Amino acid sequence: MRVARTIAEARAFRAAAEGAVGLVPTMGGFHAGHIALLAAARAECDAVVVSLFVNPPQFGEEADLLAYPRDEEHDLAVAAEAGVDIAFCPAASEVYPAGFQTWVDVTELGSMLEGVHRPGHFRGVATVCLKLFNIIQPDLVYFGQKDAQQVEVIRRLLRDLDLEIDLHVLPTVRDADGLALSSRNALLTPDERRRALALPRALATKDPDRARTELDGLAVDYVEVAPFHPPVLAAAVRVGTVRLIDNVVLDEEEAHEHQAA
Numbered sequence: 001m002r003v004a005r006t007i008a009e010a011r012a013f014r015a016a017a018e019g020a021v022g023l024v025p026t027m028g029g030f031h032a033g034h035i036a037l038l039a040a041a042r043a044e045c046d047a048v049v050v051s052l053f054v055n056p057p058q059f060g061e062e063a064d065l066l067a068y069p070r071d072e073e074h075d076l077a078v079a080a081e082a083g084v085d086i087a088f089c090p091a092a093s094e095v096y097p098a099g100f101q102t103w104v105d106v107t108e109l110g111s112m113l114e115g116v117h118r119p120g121h122f123r124g125v126a127t128v129c130l131k132l133f134n135i136i137q138p139d140l141v142y143f144g145q146k147d148a149q150q151v152e153v154i155r156r157l158l159r160d161l162d163l164e165i166d167l168h169v170l171p172t173v174r175d176a177d178g179l180a181l182s183s184r185n186a187l188l189t190p191d192e193r194r195r196a197l198a199l200p201r202a203l204a205t206k207d208p209d210r211a212r213t214e215l216d217g218l219a220v221d222y223v224e225v226a227p228f229h230p231p232v233l234a235a236a237v238r239v240g241t242v243r244l245i246d247n248v249v250l251d252e253e254e255a256h257e258h259q260a261a
């Protein structure tokens with residue numbers, strides 16, 4: 001596995017790759033959810049690129065950015081083990097050089113649900129993803145259903161800006177107790193983790209009213225049916241200092257029933 005730290009290196013490594021190139025954009029902190037994306041890319045592509053970049057503009061509060069779990073050495077070992085060909089690990093100054101001022105805003109999709117609580121988040125996500133797509137020029141990109149709104153934003157971005165990239169979305173990977181894997185789970189105390197289990201329990205009802213009842217006592221940012229492709233029941237809660245998001249896929253009938261209600 002080759003590690004590129006600059007855009008020039010990443011471009012050079014990519015230019016040498018043959019056949020279908022798959023990109024898995026990540027912020028590191030690898031767990032089985034990331035590994036599932038890497039495995040799918042390895043199975044379906046000739047060359048696999050993973051990016052590890054904790055993207056400052058998609059964080060609202062600096063404390064959240066500073067607390068974000070980072071372990072590059074571990075992540076690179078996991079990526080190599082998963083058969084990744086190229087790991088792109090740029091510094092923030094490489095991605096956002098002095099004078100940077102060009103942003104991509106997926107206006108409507110980026111301002112609902114998560115966007116209400118994290119203004120500017122999806123602008124940061126869309127901008128860094130378009131930059132990664134331009135640098136790596138992948139044929140396929142891999143994202144997790146765990147971040148359903150992010151998937152919908154990327155789907156819209158690819159379509160609106162005429163990018164010829166196939167979007168592959170993989171199911172949410174969960175721990176045995178139902179909690180969706182997330183790099184942020186490492187920040188939960190044992191008691192917070194126990195309380196966080198209300199989130200997957202609530203979503204499993206596939207019913208926003210019942211889900212709200214299950215979440216009683218937690219700080220809930222939203223529980224909503226979202227008109228994505230596929231539709232989902234999505235929720236965000238805060239447990240201690242950690243904010244968790246999760247969703248469950250609905251079929252059209254389930255979504256219609258609860259949107260109409």
Ligand code: AMP
Nearest residue numbers: 026027028033143144146147172173181
């Ligand atoms: P992150 O490093 O958190 O930005 O995530 C990188 C990619 O992994 C994104 O496409 C996420 O949606 C995906 N991902 C994160 N957690 C999970 C999970 N539990 N199951 C499946 N995919 C995930």
